[in-house]
Amino acid sequence: MRNLFDSYGYSLGKASQAMGERFAPSLEPYGLDSREFGVLCFIGRNPGISQADIGQMMRVDRTTMVTIIDHLERHKYCKRVRSLADRRSYAINLTQSGRRLVKDLWTVMRQCEDEALEALPQEVQSVLLGIAAHLQQGKQS
Helix, strand or coil, X not given: CCCXXXXXXXXXXXXXXXXXXXXXXXXXXXXXXXXXXXXXXXXXXXXXXXXXXXXXXXCCCHHHHHHHHHHHXXXXXXXXXXXXXXXXXXXXXXXXXXXXHHHHHHHHHXXXXXXXXXXXXXHHHHHHHHHHHHHHHCCCC
């Protein structure tokens, strides 16, 4: 019988899950989960991006992305405006409270990550982040 922890995908997924569980209590008072926070961060780095582009870049299907943006908009963390370039799509921007929330929660998220990774030397943490970034990009077509 094989050990699941000999699988890269399983082990990386469980490590990510453990970090997410550390961070989740910080998101709850704001009505967010980690994916929604990720979407806010992505919008913050890409003001005016379309829902479709967010979904494609974050690997979230169209229906789920609409639901996420609806939720974030109800909480007044972001707003949709018709795109000037393409009237069929919406440009998504953070509101002032959304920008403030991302800034504050980013610091909390980093503290959670630092605690989770504290046993690893800084050089190893940097390599790990580089590997994770490379893997999530996948094969470019």
